[in-house]
Amino acid sequence: MIKKIIYPxxxxxxxLGHLDLIKRAIDIFDGLIVAVASNPHKNPLFSFSERISMLxxxxxxIDNIEIDSFEGLLIDYVRSKxxxxxxxxxxxxxxxxxxxxxxxxxxxxxxxxxxILMMPSENYSxxxxxxxxEMASLGADLGDFVPSIVEKKLKEKLLKNKR
Amino acid sequence: MIKKIIYPxxxxxxxLGHLDLIKRAIDIFDGLIVAVASNPHKNPLFSFSERISMLxxxxxxIDNIEIDSFEGLLIDYVRSKxxxxxxxxxxxxxxxxxxxxxxxxxxxxxxxxxxILMMPSENYSxxxxxxxxEMASLGADLGDFVPSIVEKKLKEKLLKNKR
Amino acid sequence: MIKKIIYPxxxxxxxLGHLDLIKRAIDIFDGLIVAVASNPHKNPLFSFSERISMLxxxxxxIDNIEIDSFEGLLIDYVRSKxxxxxxxxxxxxxxxxxxxxxxxxxxxxxxxxxxILMMPSENYSxxxxxxxxEMASLGADLGDFVPSIVEKKLKEKLLKNKR
Amino acid sequence: MIKKIIYPxxxxxxxLGHLDLIKRAIDIFDGLIVAVASNPHKNPLFSFSERISMLxxxxxxIDNIEIDSFEGLLIDYVRSKxxxxxxxxxxxxxxxxxxxxxxxxxxxxxxxxxxILMMPSENYSxxxxxxxxEMASLGADLGDFVPSIVEKKLKEKLLKNKR
Amino acid sequence: MIKKIIYPxxxxxxxLGHLDLIKRAIDIFDGLIVAVASNPHKNPLFSFSERISMLxxxxxxIDNIEIDSFEGLLIDYVRSKxxxxxxxxxxxxxxxxxxxxxxxxxxxxxxxxxxILMMPSENYSxxxxxxxxEMASLGADLGDFVPSIVEKKLKEKLLKNKR
Amino acid sequence: MIKKIIYPxxxxxxxLGHLDLIKRAIDIFDGLIVAVASNPHKNPLFSFSERISMLxxxxxxIDNIEIDSFEGLLIDYVRSKxxxxxxxxxxxxxxxxxxxxxxxxxxxxxxxxxxILMMPSENYSxxxxxxxxEMASLGADLGDFVPSIVEKKLKEKLLKNKR
Numbered sequence: 001m002i003k004k005i006i007y008p009x010x011x012x013x014x015x016l017g018h019l020d021l022i023k024r025a026i027d028i029f030d031g032l033i034v035a036v037a038s039n040p041h042k043n044p045l046f047s048f049s050e051r052i053s054m055l056x057x058x059x060x061x062i063d064n065i066e067i068d069s070f071e072g073l074l075i076d077y078v079r080s081k082x083x084x085x086x087x088x089x090x091x092x093x094x095x096x097x098x099x100x101x102x103x104x105x106x107x108x109x110x111x112x113x114x115x116i117l118m119m120p121s122e123n124y125s126x127x128x129x130x131x132x133x134e135m136a137s138l139g140a141d142l143g144d145f146v147p148s149i150v151e152k153k154l155k156e157k158l159l160k161n162k163r
Numbered sequence: 164m165i166k167k168i169i170y171p172x173x174x175x176x177x178x179l180g181h182l183d184l185i186k187r188a189i190d191i192f193d194g195l196i197v198a199v200a201s202n203p204h205k206n207p208l209f210s211f212s213e214r215i216s217m218l219x220x221x222x223x224x225i226d227n228i229e230i231d232s233f234e235g236l237l238i239d240y241v242r243s244k245x246x247x248x249x250x251x252x253x254x255x256x257x258x259x260x261x262x263x264x265x266x267x268x269x270x271x272x273x274x275x276x277x278x279i280l281m282m283p284s285e286n287y288s289x290x291x292x293x294x295x296x297e298m299a300s301l302g303a304d305l306g307d308f309v310p311s312i313v314e315k316k317l318k319e320k321l322l323k324n325k326r
Numbered sequence: 327m328i329k330k331i332i333y334p335x336x337x338x339x340x341x342l343g344h345l346d347l348i349k350r351a352i353d354i355f356d357g358l359i360v361a362v363a364s365n366p367h368k369n370p371l372f373s374f375s376e377r378i379s380m381l382x383x384x385x386x387x388i389d390n391i392e393i394d395s396f397e398g399l400l401i402d403y404v405r406s407k408x409x410x411x412x413x414x415x416x417x418x419x420x421x422x423x424x425x426x427x428x429x430x431x432x433x434x435x436x437x438x439x440x441x442i443l444m445m446p447s448e449n450y451s452x453x454x455x456x457x458x459x460e461m462a463s464l465g466a467d468l469g470d471f472v473p474s475i476v477e478k479k480l481k482e483k484l485l486k487n488k489r
Numbered sequence: 490m491i492k493k494i495i496y497p498x499x500x501x502x503x504x505l506g507h508l509d510l511i512k513r514a515i516d517i518f519d520g521l522i523v524a525v526a527s528n529p530h531k532n533p534l535f536s537f538s539e540r541i542s543m544l545x546x547x548x549x550x551i552d553n554i555e556i557d558s559f560e561g562l563l564i565d566y567v568r569s570k571x572x573x574x575x576x577x578x579x580x581x582x583x584x585x586x587x588x589x590x591x592x593x594x595x596x597x598x599x600x601x602x603x604x605i606l607m608m609p610s611e612n613y614s615x616x617x618x619x620x621x622x623e624m625a626s627l628g629a630d631l632g633d634f635v636p637s638i639v640e641k642k643l644k645e646k647l648l649k650n651k652r
Numbered sequence: 653m654i655k656k657i658i659y660p661x662x663x664x665x666x667x668l669g670h671l672d673l674i675k676r677a678i679d680i681f682d683g684l685i686v687a688v689a690s691n692p693h694k695n696p697l698f699s700f701s702e703r704i705s706m707l708x709x710x711x712x713x714i715d716n717i718e719i720d721s722f723e724g725l726l727i728d729y730v731r732s733k734x735x736x737x738x739x740x741x742x743x744x745x746x747x748x749x750x751x752x753x754x755x756x757x758x759x760x761x762x763x764x765x766x767x768i769l770m771m772p773s774e775n776y777s778x779x780x781x782x783x784x785x786e787m788a789s790l791g792a793d794l795g796d797f798v799p800s801i802v803e804k805k806l807k808e809k810l811l812k813n814k815r
Numbered sequence: 816m817i818k819k820i821i822y823p824x825x826x827x828x829x830x831l832g833h834l835d836l837i838k839r840a841i842d843i844f845d846g847l848i849v850a851v852a853s854n855p856h857k858n859p860l861f862s863f864s865e866r867i868s869m870l871x872x873x874x875x876x877i878d879n880i881e882i883d884s885f886e887g888l889l890i891d892y893v894r895s896k897x898x899x900x901x902x903x904x905x906x907x908x909x910x911x912x913x914x915x916x917x918x919x920x921x922x923x924x925x926x927x928x929x930x931i932l933m934m935p936s937e938n939y940s941x942x943x944x945x946x947x948x949e950m951a952s953l954g955a956d957l958g959d960f961v962p963s964i965v966e967k968k969l970k971e972k973l974l975k976n977k978r
Contacts, residue, residue, distance in 0.1 A: 003492070003517070003518075024603055027573070027603060028492070028573070028574050028603055028605070029492075084516070084517070085517050090585075090606065093582055093585065096579075096582065096585050100608065103608050104608070104611050107610075114513055114516060114517055114607070115607075115608075116517070116605045116606065116607055117579065117605065117606040117607070117608075118603070118604075118605055118606070119589065119592050119593070119604075119606075121596075122593050
């Protein structure tokens with residue numbers, strides 16, 4: 001049986017920390033589906049299709065990976081893919097508390113779906129999409145934080161917003 | 164002397180975790196006033212009167228309880244009820260930090276009013292009104308998380324919002 | 327019905343933080359029993375009887391208080407006193423985690439006994455019996471941290487240990 | 490390829506929380522090796538062989554599980570079993586900090602070995618082997634906390650210690 | 653060489669906790685620049701110039717202090733002042749996590765700039781500009797929380813908002 | 816006026832994290848005194864003189880540094896050196912809580928002495944002397960964690976202990 005794991009998130013935008021986690025998970029599982037949540041109520045900087053296309057570009061050349069997207073409840077999506085394992089990254093205490101709430105809530109809704117947590121490299125432990133967007137809007141050079149495609153798109157997006 | 168305790172909150176909406184705490188507190192104190200804060204700046208999903216009426220429905224049959232509401236400072240309300248004890252629930256570290264700030268700030272404003280903290284059952288330790296509203300908007304079945312009156316009202320509310 | 331609350335601990339030795347909490351609790355409840363746990367496996371600095379006698383001295387003049395002691399399980403002691411409420415102080419995250427474990431474990435053993443948590447004044451939020459004993463052994467002046475009887479006994483005890 | 494995961498620990502003694510995690514992991518991976526660390530410097534209550542035999546008894550009837558033991562470095566043991574995935578349970582913030590240190594230290598020593606974290610059911614989130622041993626020594630009824638074999642052995646052990 | 657340190661923040665508005673930290677830092681360093689960040693995306697209650705003028709008023713009579721302001725990246729501002737040390741206050745775990753992220757992100761952007769953290773007095777450990785604004789909007793007396801100039805301006809501002 | 820800062824600790828043994836912090840602090844202050852606390856009650860692995868001599872060896876070639884030692888209260892030592900600033904490293908939440916207690920306790924004992932906190936590089940954020948000693952006793956290769964002199968001394972010490 002092939003064991004695929006689903007890595008859901010907003011990915012607004014993907015960072016080097018996300019990419020690090022993706023590579024670690026692919027070493028363990030037979031396949032990985034990165035599932036971009038539409039999350040319109042979070043008011044993302046990048047559109048749904050921009051986030052998906054940056055992920056595809058940034059993960060080019062990685063085997064056994066699929067970039068997908070979903071709307072609605074995560075557990076419904078996971079079942080629709082005939083998977084039962086969800087991956088979440090954990091870097092800090094505040095992550096831990098939020099993931100704790102989500103893991104237990106999701107278990108109540110779907111006891112057949114399990115969540116595993118993994119840690120990115122300590123080199124990315126401080127990265128957050130939120131801080132990256134703030135820094136980008138102030139003109140920071142983000143080459144150490146995001147894939148090059150994201151760096152380029154962030155500049156374009158913020159230029160357009162300023163006009 | 165009858166010792167009443169006041170349990171303030173936004174209750175947007177009441178969860179099974181709130182209800183669990185209410186029952187535990189009533190076993191200890193002579194009476195409990197659940198005090199719904201108007202909190203218009205928090206932009207609640209349910210109106211002030213909806214939140215109050217769901218609380219009344221969900222606590223029907225519980226003795227020694229009063230459902231009330233207030234605007235303005237909590238300490239002014241507590242004094243107006245001739246009480247001096249406030250109850251707050253605590254589930255997680257982030258709760259702890261916020262309650263710590265509120266307890267100490269309120270003590271500076273009113274040294275005669277004391278706050279006590281209680282923990283809900285571990286079965287509800289992961290519940291938050293915020294996550295419940297997110298899940299409801301995505302169509303989740305919330306029977307394990309909220310009283311049945313709330314489940315019904317959440318469905319009506321979200322249907323109306325979608326139209 | 328008179329509502330008494332039980333405040334258990336090792337009190338090795340009692341600090342101004344404990345005393346602050348005792349005074350706050352007595353304003354809320356009809357009576358308070360401070361219950362010194364023997365805890366021989368914790369290898370306390372002061373003997374069981376020394377800890378009890380310092381507590382009695384430090385709480386002289388406070389009404390509605392009883393200094394008692396117990397061995398064995400807290401819940402058995404609480405029942406033997408016909409009480410059902412336990413008080414615990416909470417100052418910091420590490421306290422919170424430990425109390426969380428104890429509250430939930432004790433509930434499983436005795437669902438009729440409830441624990442409430444209260445915070446000492448911010449002026450004592452940093453006090454711990456462990457740090458106080460360390461500082462005393464290095465010769466610090468502890469007048470801001472412990473009742474005067476404890477300051478005196480700490481000096482005697484440490485002098486004796488040095489000889 | 491068969492993917493086995495190694496779940497190391499002191500298991501002094503195994504709790505219902507450990508057992509819950511074992512069952513969750515077996516649903517995800519093809520096989521699980523529970524690896525008891527000798528850890529003589531931790532001064533365990535139960536001997537190495539007692540801990541192993543209680544684990545065997547408590548996991549009887551579970552498929553795809555192996556109870557094993559090791560001395561020395563975890564990473565050396567993991568390699569000797571031709572595995573590359575380690576499982577650790579995570580219940581609380583203090584767990585999180587310790588596991589964070591261990592995951593990153595182990596990665597520096599062996600970059601080919603990855604650790605995943607899973608959460609036990611909220612019903613066991615408060616259990617710790619340390620508190621269980623304390624409670625057992627005070628005579629508590631531990632049927633809700635440990636497998637029945639452990640409850641029996643704890644009573645025998647503590648009786649022997651008292652004599 | 654004169655060592656100046658830069659203390660950046662939104663200061664919306666300055667509290668007695670900020671003032672406490674300023675005084676502690678001036679005792680250690682040769683000079684301090686309080687740098688108000690414009691932060692328009694944070695939607696501050698007070699305008700950029702109001703925040704600067706309240707800071708000037710509240711720090712009148714303190715030597716070796718300069719009140720300044722900046723837009724854009726903190727590290728660019730720090731370099732433009734020929735400084736290399738940044739001061740940040742830390743009161744609570746949530747502060748710690750955010751500062752941790754900012755310190756490490758800023759180091760990646762500018763390895764020559766270092767951040768030091770200091771703690772305000774325990775008397776101000778619970779103060780936050782956010783809670784102060786909430787309490788002010790409900791009519792609380794804030795004399796124990798903010799400098800008198802801020803108390804006056806908060807009342808004016810909130811009166812104007814109500815009209 | 817020359818501003819020296821004192822960096823106290825047990826240093827049992829010095830790690831690359833300590834060394835990283837030392838280098839960061841020397842860039843900011845005019846001089847740094849690393850002060851080894853005797854701490855006999857902590858039962859250190861290395862003797863007082865071994866810890867001092869490893870520190871001297873590991874910091875050879877660094878300017879403006881002095882390796883010193885003290886017994887008794889930190890504040891008495893700081894005053895005896897005519898300093899008023901203490902440096903402490905902070906890596907994790909548990910560090911934060913302990914440092915918080917020490918900073919506030921020391922301030923009560925000596926209001927003229929201030930503590931500043933700095934973070935090591937994220938590359939060393941997970942290092943602790945305790946885990947390093949555990950790993951060394953199990954035979955781990957510690958070249959990424961400690962200076963080479965410490966690696967050598969750890970091997971010698973542990974060989975001697977085994978004989």
